[in-house]
Amino acid sequence: MTVAFPHRLVIASANPHKAEEIREIMRAELDGFVELIDRPESIPDIEETGTTLEENALIKARAICRETGLSALADDSGLEVDVLDGAPGVYSARYGGPSQDASLNLAKLLLEMSGSQNRRARFRTVAVVSFESGAELLAVGTVEGSIALAPKGAAGFGYDPVFVPDGADGKTFAELSRSEKHALSHRGRALRDLADQLRRALGPREAD
Ligand code: ITT
Numbered sequence: 001m002t003v004a005f006p007h008r009l010v011i012a013s014a015n016p017h018k019a020e021e022i023r024e025i026m027r028a029e030l031d032g033f034v035e036l037i038d039r040p041e042s043i044p045d046i047e048e049t050g051t052t053l054e055e056n057a058l059i060k061a062r063a064i065c066r067e068t069g070l071s072a073l074a075d076d077s078g079l080e081v082d083v084l085d086g087a088p089g090v091y092s093a094r095y096g097g098p099s100q101d102a103s104l105n106l107a108k109l110l111l112e113m114s115g116s117q118n119r120r121a122r123f124r125t126v127a128v129v130s131f132e133s134g135a136e137l138l139a140v141g142t143v144e145g146s147i148a149l150a151p152k153g154a155a156g157f158g159y160d161p162v163f164v165p166d167g168a169d170g171k172t173f174a175e176l177s178r179s180e181k182h183a184l185s186h187r188g189r190a191l192r193d194l195a196d197q198l199r200r201a202l203g204p205r206e207a208d
Contacts, residue, residue: 007202010037012064012074017157025182029195043067053078053090053126061130071131079159081121084112102158106151119146123186127194137197141189148172
């Protein structure tokens with residue numbers, strides 16, 4: 001197959017923190033092979049009407065592919081807390097209310113878990129590429145961990161100040177460097193798998 005390099009992929013996320021993580025992780029995997037483009041600001045909000053991370057990731061990737069005419073990469077992520085029967089899960093963004101305010105989400109989570117001994121939780125990401133041709137790739141990444149009693153650290157975004165991934169000496173994601181987070185995170189795992197699939201799907205780089 002003769003293909004143009006680098007392949008162009010629009011990052012479908014409207015969350016600038018997440019888009020920056022996607023860019024960093026994918027750049028490390030696919031530099032020179034894939035050119036990542038920011039989602040145009042003119043594209044209106046996409047309603048995430050799915051009831052699973054997979055459905056919402058597909059909704060976002062397909063919508064951005066349709067709007068831009070370019071292949072698109074979307075990520076839908078959620079925090080699943082065992083003692084809350086997997087909540088907030090697919091509804092993680094609006095857990096504390098429709099404003100999608102991270103501090104309200106954190107406050108509600110800590111309140112719902114107050115007094116709970118069982119703090120086990122995991123982050124899950126479903127990452128999808130929708131190609132202009134209609135073909136699609138999908139990868140899943142999870143990281144097991146626990147919910148801290150109180151927020152710690154200033155890095156990262158969203159639920160990072162309360163999520164303590166297994167294997168990080170009790171630090172929250174918000175106390176890790178970006179590269180330490182990517183090495184362990186749900187998003188890092190899903191996107192490294194997706195990068196492998198992209199390399200296989202797009203074939204070897206043509207000799208110039
Ligand atoms: P897009 O849909 O535009 O990509 P979003 O922020 O709505 O942006 P999600 O629906 O995937 O993305 O996010 C669900 C929630 O989980 C949201 O509140 C995020 O802040 C939070 N979240 C996602 N990834 C996270 C991470 O790596 N660390 C901490 N919180 C995260």
